[in-house]
Amino acid sequence: MGGQLDAMETVRAADRTIHDVGAAWMLDPATAERGKEAGYANPFAFYFAGRGGVLGDVDADVVSAAMGWFPPQVVRLFWDEGVAVAGAREAARRYAATCVQWGRDRIGDAGGERLCELAARVVDAAEGSGLPLFSGWRAEPLADDVPGRTAQLVHVLREWRGALHLVATTAAGLAPLEAVLANDTEDRARFLGWRGDLPDCSALKGRRLEAEDTTDRLAAAVYERALSPSERAEFAGLVGAVRTAALG
DSSP states (O other): OOSOOOHHHHHHHHHHHHHHHHHHHHHOHHHHHHHHHTTOSSHHHHHHHHHHGGGOSOOHHHHHHHHOSSOHHHHHHHHHHHHHHHOHHHHHHHHHHHHHHHHHHHTTTTTHHHHHHHHHHHHHHSOOTTOHHHHHHHTSOOOSSHHHHHHHHHHHHHHHHHHHHHHHHHHTTOOHHHHHHHHSOHHHHHHTTOOSOOOOOGGGHHHHHHHHHHHHHHHHHHHHHHSOHHHHHHHHHHHHHHHHHHHO
């Protein structure tokens, strides 16, 4: 992508792609298989302990608060199972290793050293206050090779956007389940583990749109100070190249 982008155009050009690529490695059957090889027979236990493990040896309620979206009882069930294998910090290290390997397998040199440079500047420019999961992943060491490092940085950027959105939905007065149902179908809530009768949240769509706008503005402010207009366009183009390589 040539030319220039303003900060909000960058949000619209890059953030959905970052979400999709970041989700792809977590949902890839190869990740679950590597989790089994690492000692986690249950892929959900690997997911919750691995992703939340950067928070350290904490109660499941802390992980639930940092992740949002999931029912607290689901988080507790799989967090406790996962950390019983090797502890929280080791789970995070093993989970990060699957991310690195996925990048080597699926991303290759798409994006290259330049994307790593630009992405790292965005990550470093972000304010971590109120974003514990993002801050935890930002503090993790990065791989030396470009494919592995690219996958890690995409994951950190995805955690950043997700954490901003959790803050924004809370500020809009939405509980996690309300935020899910106001934005998605009931199927999405079921996928995340919500059971029983679900409330009708159609009247909350305005708040959900408010939260989306807040999330975009918070993200745009970081792109504004981290990258120049031409660098933002370059960043978005390189993120698109990673999507093509990873997802086709």
